[in-house]
Amino acid sequence: xAFVFKRNIIxxxxxxxxxxxxxxxxxxxxxxxxxxxxxxxFVFFVIVVAAAEAAVGLAIVITIYQNRHSxxxxxxxxxxx
Amino acid sequence: xxxxxxxxxxxxxxSVGGAILLIMAREPIHSxxxxxxxxxxxxxxxxMLGAEFIAAVQIIVYAGAIMVLFxxxxxxxxxxxxxxxxxxxxxxxxxxxxxxxxxxxLAHWMAHSLIGRTPANGAGSANVMVSTRExxxxxxxxxxxxxxxxxxxxLIAILGALVLAKRDE
Numbered sequence: 399x400a401f402v403f404k405r406n407i408i409x410x411x412x413x414x415x416x417x418x419x420x421x422x423x424x425x426x427x428x429x430x431x432x433x434x435x436x437x438x439x440f441v442f443f444v445i446v447v448a449a450a451e452a453a454v455g456l457a458i459v460i461t462i463y464q465n466r467h468s469x470x471x472x473x474x475x476x477x478x479x
Numbered sequence: 480x481x482x483x484x485x486x487x488x489x490x491x492x493x494s495v496g497g498a499i500l501l502i503m504a505r506e507p508i509h510s511x512x513x514x515x516x517x518x519x520x521x522x523x524x525x526x527m528l529g530a531e532f533i534a535a536v537q538i539i540v541y542a543g544a545i546m547v548l549f550x551x552x553x554x555x556x557x558x559x560x561x562x563x564x565x566x567x568x569x570x571x572x573x574x575x576x577x578x579x580x581x582x583x584x585l586a587h588w589m590a591h592s593l594i595g596r597t598p599a600n601g602a603g604s605a606n607v608m609v610s611t612r613e614x615x616x617x618x619x620x621x622x623x624x625x626x627x628x629x630x631x632x633x634l635i636a637i638l639g640a641l642v643l644a645k646r647d648e
Contacts (some may be wrong), residue, residue, distance in 0.1 A: 408553055412514050415545065416498055419521055430528045432589045434615045441533050442618065445540050446629050450636035452545045454508075456552045457643035463556050464646075
């Protein structure tokens with residue numbers, strides 16, 4: 399939810415991490431419920447991909463801040479008609 | 480009311496409350512602290528679900544590495560309070576009904592498929608703990624190729640972060 403009604407780009411990014419965490423919790427719970435190990439392996443991969451995504455995403459945030467001098471997502475509107 | 484049962488509700492309430500705090504907080508640093516709270520309680524939930532390795536990785540990678548990165552960027556960019564916006568129309572008219580629909584559907588499916596069929600239904604039977612040995616066997620035999628592909632992905636991510644954050648001279 400924060401993804402659609404927050405305006406700070408860092409908060410939106412944290413909301414993405416929160417969603418990934420929710421998916422991880424669902425994976426672990428279902429892996430436990432069906433006694434399968436594959437879900438846990440998948441959670442491992444999700445965590446790794448989230449780490450990579452955080453590194454690249456925060457670099458993008460820094461670049462946006464250097465160019466726009468603002469963290470407000472409304473100001474990043476070059477592609478808007 | 481056994482101890483794991485109570486513990487489950489404590490962790491679940493902390494994680495849901497932390498998520499709501501993350502959304503409602505005005506300052507990004509408060510959101511970051513709430514996110515750390517959520518990750519800690521999720522690690523507790525993983526531990527109760529018998530995934531000890533995943534719980535450790537959750538704390539080390541998420542609460543350690545990723546959140547340090549977040550707090551570092553928040554401090555670096557000096558992010559103050561943000562102006563409050565009205566809820567966007569998409570969130571109000573599409574998001575809320577869809578979210579409630581998803582919740583109801585999940586509850587419906589769980590109620591019809593899970594309860595009574597699985598052996599490990601009761602909370603906190605510690606002997607069903609998945610051993611890290613089994614997990615790593617699975618990881619390095621069946622999922623060896625995705626594991627190696629992940630290392631390439633991390634390498635690309637490092638290079639991408641370096642290129643993006645580099646200052647133009």
